[in-house]
Amino acid sequence: MILAQRLVGVALALSAILPVHRLLDPRDTGPAGAATRDVAEASWLLGVSGTLIVVTLAWVAMRMQPQTRTTGGVVRLPWDAVRGPTPGSFAILTGCIATLGSGILASRAHGRAPTTVDEMAQLLHAAIVADGRLTLPTGDAAAALVLQNGVLTHEGWVSIYPPLHTLLLAIGLTLGAAWLVGPILTGIATGASAWTLERLMGKGAGRLSGLLLCVSPFWLLVGGSHLSHSSAAAALALMSVACLRARDATMGRAGLAWAALAGAAMGMAVSSRPWIGLVCSVVIVLGVWGPEVAVRDRRCAWIPRFGAMAVGGLPFAMLLLGWNAVLFGHPLRLGYSATFGPSHGLGWHPDPWGNRYGFVEAIGYTGADLLQLGVRLLESPLPVTLLVALLLLMMPGVFAGRGRLPALWAGSIVAANALYWHHGIHFGPRMLYESVPAWMGLVGLAATSAFEAGDGSGRRFARWVVGMTLTAGIVLSLSTLAGIAGSVASDPLGENEAVTAMAAEDAVTPRVVFVHGSWASRVSARLAAAGMRRDSIETALRRNDLCRVDQFARWRASPIGPAPDLDFDPQPGSPAELQTRTLSPGNRIRVSADVEADATCMREARADRLGVLDLELVAWRAPALPDAKIRYVRDLGPGANLRVTAADPSSAVVWIDRADGGPLLLPYREGMQLLWGGPGD
Numbered sequence: 292m293i294l295a296q297r298l299v300g301v302a303l304a305l306s307a308i309l310p311v312h313r314l315l316d317p318r319d320t321g322p323a324g325a326a327t328r329d330v331a332e333a334s335w336l337l338g339v340s341g342t343l344i345v346v347t348l349a350w351v352a353m354r355m356q357p358q359t360r361t362t363g364g365v366v367r368l369p370w371d372a373v374r375g376p377t378p379g380s381f382a383i384l385t386g387c388i389a390t391l392g393s394g395i396l397a398s399r400a401h402g403r404a405p406t407t408v409d410e411m412a413q414l415l416h417a418a419i420v421a422d423g424r425l426t427l428p429t430g431d432a433a434a435a436l437v438l439q440n441g442v443l444t445h446e447g448w449v450s451i452y453p454p455l456h457t458l459l460l461a462i463g464l465t466l467g468a469a470w471l472v473g474p475i476l477t478g479i480a481t482g483a484s485a486w487t488l489e490r491l492m493g494k495g496a497g498r499l500s501g502l503l504l505c506v507s508p509f510w511l512l513v514g515g516s517h518l519s520h521s522s523a524a525a526a527l528a529l530m531s532v533a534c535l536r537a538r539d540a541t542m543g544r545a546g547l548a549w550a551a552l553a554g555a556a557m558g559m560a561v562s563s564r565p566w567i568g569l570v571c572s573v574v575i576v577l578g579v580w581g582p583e584v585a586v587r588d589r590r591c592a593w594i595p596r597f598g599a600m601a602v603g604g605l606p607f608a609m610l611l612l613g614w615n616a617v618l619f620g621h622p623l624r625l626g627y628s629a630t631f632g633p634s635h636g637l638g639w640h641p642d643p644w645g646n647r648y649g650f651v652e653a654i655g656y657t658g659a660d661l662l663q664l665g666v667r668l669l670e671s672p673l674p675v676t677l678l679v680a681l682l683l684l685m686m687p688g689v690f691a692g693r694g695r696l697p698a699l700w701a702g703s704i705v706a707a708n709a710l711y712w713h714h715g716i717h718f719g720p721r722m723l724y725e726s727v728p729a730w731m732g733l734v735g736l737a738a739t740s741a742f743e744a745g746d747g748s749g750r751r752f753a754r755w756v757v758g759m760t761l762t763a764g765i766v767l768s769l770s771t772l773a774g775i776a777g778s779v780a781s782d783p784l785g786e787n788e789a790v791t792a793m794a795a796e797d798a799v800t801p802r803v804v805f806v807h808g809s810w811a812s813r814v815s816a817r818l819a820a821a822g823m824r825r826d827s828i829e830t831a832l833r834r835n836d837l838c839r840v841d842q843f844a845r846w847r848a849s850p851i852g853p854a855p856d857l858d859f860d861p862q863p864g865s866p867a868e869l870q871t872r873t874l875s876p877g878n879r880i881r882v883s884a885d886v887e888a889d890a891t892c893m894r895e896a897r898a899d900r901l902g903v904l905d906l907e908l909v910a911w912r913a914p915a916l917p918d919a920k921i922r923y924v925r926d927l928g929p930g931a932n933l934r935v936t937a938a939d940p941s942s943a944v945v946w947i948d949r950a951d952g953g954p955l956l957l958p959y960r961e962g963m964q965l966l967w968g969g970p971g972d
Contacts, residue, residue, distance in 0.1 A: 293687045293688070293690075295690065296683050296687070296688075296689055296690045297683065297684055299683055299698075299702070300679075300680045300681075300682075300683030300684040301680070301684070303661070303676055303677075303679060303680040303683065304677060304680035304681075304684070306657075306658045306661040306662060306676070307338060307342075307661070307662060307665050307674045307676050307677045307680070308339070308342075308677075309658075310331075310332065310335050311654060311655055311657075311658025311659070311662075312327065312328050312331035312332065312335070312655055312656075312658055312659035312662065313328065313332075313655070314651050314652070314654060314655035314658075315327060315328045315652060315655040315656065315659070318863065318864065319646065319647040319652075319863055320646050320647060320648075320652055320655075320863065321644060321645075321646035321863040321864060323642075323646060323713075323714075324646065324652070324655075324656075326716065327655075327656060327659050327714060327716060328655075328659070330659070330663065330716055331658075331659035331662050331663060334662050334663045334665075334666045334667075335662055337666055337672075338662065338665060338666050338673070338674045340672075341671070341672025341673050341674075342672070342673045342674070342677065344672055345672050345673040345756060345759050345760055345763070346673075346756060348755075348759060349752060349755035349756045349759055350752065350755075352755050352759075353751050353752050353755050373498050373502070374494055374495075374498065378486055378489050378490065378497075379486065381485060381486075381489070381498060381501065382482040382483065382485045382486035382489075382501070383482055385481050385482055385485045385501040385502070385504065385505050386478040386479060386481050386482025386483075386485075387478060387482075388481075388505045389474075389477050389478045389480075389481035389482070389504060389505050389510075389511065389514070390474050390475055390477065390478030390481075391474075391478075392505065392506075392511045392772065393473065393474040393477045393478070393510075393511040393512075393514040393515035394471060394474035394515065395515075395776045396511055396512055396515040396772070396775060396776060397470050397471070397473060397474055397515035397516070398470070399775065399776050399777075400512065400515065400775045400776070401470070401515055401516060403470035404470075405516070405517045405911065406516050406517075406717070407516075407518070407717060408439055408440055408907050409440060409452075409518065410516060410517035410518055411438075411907050411908065411910070411911045412438055412439065412440035412441055412450045412451070412452070412907065412911075413440075413450050413452050413456065413457055413460065413517065413519065414460055414464075414469065414517055414911040415427075415438065415450065415910050415911040415914055416441075416449060416450035416452070416457050417457050417458075417460035417461040417463075417464055417469065418461070418464055418911065418914040418916075419449075419914060419916065420457060420458060420461040421461040421462075421464045421465050422914070422916050424447075424916070425446070425449065425617065425618065426444055426446040426447035426448060426449050426618070427447045427448040427449070427914065427915065427916070428446070428447040428916075428917060429443065429447045429448055429820075430934075431934050432924070432934040432935045433448070433819075433820035434813075434816045434817045434819070434820035434925070434927055434931065435816070435915075435924040435925045435927055435931070435932070435934065435935050436448055436915055436924060436925070437816050437819045437820055438906060438907050438910060439815075439825075439907050440452075440630070441630070442619070442626060442629050442630040442825075443819065443820065443822075444618055444619075449618050449626070450626065451625075451626030451627050451629070451630045452519065452626060453519075453562050453563060453564070453565055453611060453614065453625065453626070454562055454610055454611060454614040455519075455522055455559055455562040455563045455607070455610070455611075456519035456521075456522040456563050459472050459476075459522060460472055460517060469517070470517070472517070472521075473514055473515050473516055473517055473518070473521045474514060474515055476514070476521035476522055476524070476525040477510070477511065477514030477515070477521050477524070477525070479525040479528070479529065480514070480521065480524040480525040480527075480528040480728065481501070481504045481505065481510075481528075481728075482528075483525070483528035483529050483531065483532045484500075484501070484504060484528045484531070484728035484731075484732075485497065485498070485500065485501030485504065486532055487528065487531040487532055487535060487696075487728075488500045488501065488697065488728070488731075488732040488735065489501070490535055491535075491693055491696055491697065491732070492693040492694065492697075492732060492735065492736050492739075493693065493739075495735075495739040495743075496693070496732070496735040496736045496738070496739040496740075497732070497735065498735075499735040499738060499739060500728075500731045500732045500734065500735030500736075503668075503669065503731045503734060503735060503761075503765075504727070504728060504731050506669070506765055506768045506769055506772065507668055507669060507727065507731070507768060508667070508670060508718070508768055508771045508772055508775070509664075509667040509668055509718055509719040509724075509727065510668075510724075510727050511772065512718040512775075513717065513718050513719070513721055513724050516717075518717075518721070519563050519564055520564070520721060520724040520725060522559065522560075522563035522564075523560050523563040523564040523567060523568050523725050524724060524725045524727070524728070525559075526556045526557070526559035526560035526563060526568065527556070527560050527568070527571055527572065527575065527700075527725055528728060529552075529556040529559075530553050530556035530557055530560065530572060530575055530576075531575055531579070531696070531700075533549050533550070533552040533553035533556055534549075534553045534575055534576060534579040534580060535579055536549040537549035537550040537552075537553055537580075537596060538579055538580060538583050546596065547595060547596065547599040548599075550595075550596045550597070550599035550600045550603070551599040551600065551602055551603035552603060553576070553600050553603065554599065554600035554601060554602065554603030554604035554605075555603040555604060555606070555607065556572075556603075557572040557576075557600070557603075557604050557607075558603070558604035558605075558606065558607025558608055558610075558611075559607055560572050561604075561607065561608075561611065562607045562608075562610055562611040562614075564725070565611070565625060566637065566707060566711065567704055567707055567708075567722075567725055570703050570704070570706075570707040571700060571703050571704055571707070571725060571726075574699045574700065574703040575696070575699075575700060576600075577699075578695060578696045578699045578700070579696060580593070580596070630824065630825050631643040631824065631825050631826045632824050632826045632827075634826060634861075635826070637710050637711055638710060639652075639653060639710070640712075641861060642712040642713070643825070643826035643829070643861075644826065644829055644830065644833070644861065644863070645830065645860070645861030645862045645863050646712075646863045647863065648712035652712075653709045653710070654709075656708075656709075656714040657705060657708070657709045657714075659714070659720070660705070660708065660714055660720040660722065660723050661676055661705070661720075661723075662674070662676075663716070663719050663720045664676060664719065664720050664723055664730065665677065667718070667719035667720070668719075668727065668730060668731070668734070668764075669734075669761075669764030669765065669767070669768050670764060670767040670768045670771050671760050671761070671763055671764030671767065671768075672760070672763050672764075672767075673756070673759075673760045673763075675730075675734050675760065675764065676730070678734055678737040678738070678756075678757055678760060679730070679733040679734060679737055681737060681741075681753060681756075681757075682694070682733065682736060682737035682740060682741075685749075685753065686737075686740050689736070693736060694732070694733060694736050696729075697728075697729040697730075697732035697733050697736070698729070698733065700726060700728075700729035701726045701729035701730050701733065704723055704725055704726035704729075705723065705726065708722045708723065734761075737757065738757050738758075738761055741753045741754050741757045742754055742757070742758075801918075801919065801920055801921070801922065801942065802920065802921055802922070802942045802943065802944065803922050803924055803935055803936060803942065803943040803944075804913070804921060804922065804923050804924070804943075804944055804945075804946050804956075805924060805925070805926040805932060805935075805943060805944070805945045805946065805959070805962070806904055806905075806906050806909055806910075806923055806924070806925060806926060806946045807898070807899075807903060807904065807926040807945060807946065807947050807948070807962075807966060808903050808904060808905040808906055808925055808926065809874075809878045809899060809903040809905060810837060810841070810874065810878075810880060810895045810896060810898070810899055811832055811837060811880060812903075812905045812906070812925070813895070813925065813926075813927055813928075814832070814837065814840050814841050814844050815828050815829075815832065816925055816927070817844040817847070817848065817927070818831070818840075818843075818844050818847060821844070821847040821848060823847070826861070827859060830858075830859055830860070830861050831843070831857050831858075831859060832881075833864075833865050833881070834857075834858040834859075834860065834862070834865055834866055834869075835857050835858050835869075835881070835883075836869065836881060836882050836883040836885075836886040837880040837881055837882065837892075838882070838886055838888045838889070838892035839855055839856075839857060839883070839886050840857065841891065841892055841895060842855045842889070842892075843855045843857050845891070865881060868883055868884070868885070869881040869882065869883055870882055870883070870884070874896055874899040874900065874903075875899050875900055875901065875902050875903060875950050876902065876950040877903075877950075878899055878902075878903045880896070894928075894967065894968070895928075897968075898928070898966045898967055901947055901949050901950065901965075901966070902947065902948045902949045902950035902951075903948065904946070904948035904954075906923065906924070906925045909923050909946075910923045923946075926945060926966070928967055929963045929967055929969045932963075936959070940959040940960065941959075943959035944956050944957060944958060944959060944962070945957045945958075945959055945961075945962025945963065945966070947962065947965070947966065
């Protein structure tokens with residue numbers, strides 16, 4: 292066990308020191324690999340320089356005061372006030388602080404709006420659910436309504452996401468405060484994690500970890516968004532509490548009740564983020580109950596506990612399986628696979644866009660995630676993952692003692708993500724978000740262990756390093772949070788509410804707002820409406836002249852004659868013969884000198900000259916429900932738009948997001964004339 296702990300410590304230290312992210316070759320890993328490599332390179336340079344500075348200053352300080360313990364000199368916290376409350380009171384306090392902090396960031400930094408396409412699609416689906424539906428009816432106008440990160444079913448459009456977070460957002464929308472769902476869940480996760488860590492590691496390490504969670508910019512920024520990470524994090528934290536309470540209780544009603552709550556929390560985690568929820572939940576259960584089953588619960592006394600857990604998780608299992616069966620055609624088929632095909636699944640294989648993800652890429656992405664995590668957890672000059680590595684190398688017995696569950700919790704999520712090709716970057720390595728409480732627990736344990744150790748020169752040096760790192764990290768984190776909270780979000784979509792109000796003025800009958808997006812988005816929508824999977828659509832757009840893809844989309848709608856020849860080879864990048872041209876700011880297309888644009892393609896390109904705003908960015912504000920007063924739909928051109936206006940465009944308007952002048956709302960006929968050169972009727 293000690294050897295395994297030290298090997299993990301060495302690997303963790305190397306991930307912070309060595310530029311493992313350089314294993315990601317952009318030629319093989321595509322834009323995602325290139326972006327990850329660039330961000331990780333910046334974090335690596337920051338971490339290496341910060342480590343050198345902290346280590347140098349710590350050595351100088353230790354030499355100046357070689358015999359002085361630094362417990363009170365380097366990190367001086369009001370421990371009497373921190374240690375005073377009961378564990379429950381401290382958990383509630385940290386939960387309230389985290390809710391307040393992430394709520395301020397949600398309002399100020401995020402503008403109470405989604406920050407990614409993932410959030411936009413899930414928030415739109417939540418609005419559909421809040422209206423009492425499972426799908427958005429599309430009828431013959433599917434191309435005007437389909438969005439990214441969604442799939443068309445027989446009943447209409449749905450997002451690709453599991454049900455629980457969508458349902459929580461729907462509740463938030465019903466109450467008029469969907470933006471508070473993330474902060475509330477973050478507060479729950481923080482409070483439950485603080486209680487768990489104190490129960491596992493003692494008052495000093497546990498309470499320091501809880502305080503660090505409350506000031507972590509990464510934890511609070513992601514928690515203040517609409518992403519489902521907050522649901523999974525809250526569920527896993529609650530599960531850890533329930534498992535510990537079930538272990539400590541007798542095998543009577545109280546123990547079985549806590550076991551049932553643990554099962555419910557596991558179901559919540561899996562129905563929010565299935566892979567991470569399943570892996571981490573199993574690890575938490577085995578980490579808490581495993582040793583007790585072997586020692587204390589003899590004669591199969593553990594069977595009722597696992598039975599109660601199964602009963603608690605059953606409703607959520609039925610929810611997830613039923614959701615999948617109704618929306619995606621099979622209880623075990625997730626929306627991701629229904630939309631992007633089998634290459635979206637787990638394992639080391641090319642991703643849905645042909646980018647390579649093998650063992651080498653898994654190491655490169657995992658190293659990049661750990662590197663960013665060490666820097667972003669507290670914005671500290673020295674990556675805090677190095678402090679954890681120091682703990683594992685210098686303090687034997689961590690895996691077998693107080694740090695066992697946090698280490699298993701953090702390690703299981705890192706290992707699970709190594710088997711998944713998607714490693715997102717959003718305020719940090721967001722795919723490791725659910726592991727943040729465990730990492731903070733290990734950081735707190737490293738800090739308190741260093742200050743509790745003896746007075747050898749190595750121990751004194753470690754105390755100075757830990758103290759300076761945490762002091763600088765807390766100061767920089769608070770400064771970062773204050774700077775973000777003190778400036779109102781620069782929301783590029785800030786005019787949306789004003790546009791919606793303009794569209795609603797004097798609207799006696801329901802009004803349709805045609806949002807003019809990019810040519811590529813129109814082609815993508817028509818292909819999706821014709822039944823093509825998203826992975827094939829993206830490959831076609833990336834590896835072919837856009838006019839040729841447009842011609843193929845027309846052929847799919849009316850298959851007369853031979854189909855235009857397209858390159859559907861799922862390889863990373865685009866062929867060398869394709870050139871990039873700009874139709875309007877931020878709107879670039881791929882063209883080939885071998886393809887001659889026809890009149891329809893010329894018209895499509897010309898329509899984008901004033902500027903574009905894709906429907907995904909605004910549809911969540913005014914879902915196109917049948918009884919809605921305002922409906923945002925995609926502008927597909929005068930002819931195709933008639934499927935939405937039903938030959939009566941008098942109440943319709945066109946939204947043009949001008950690159951040089953902001954949003955412009957025009958009567959339908961005037962907008963069609965300006966964009967498409969036609970009257971619109």
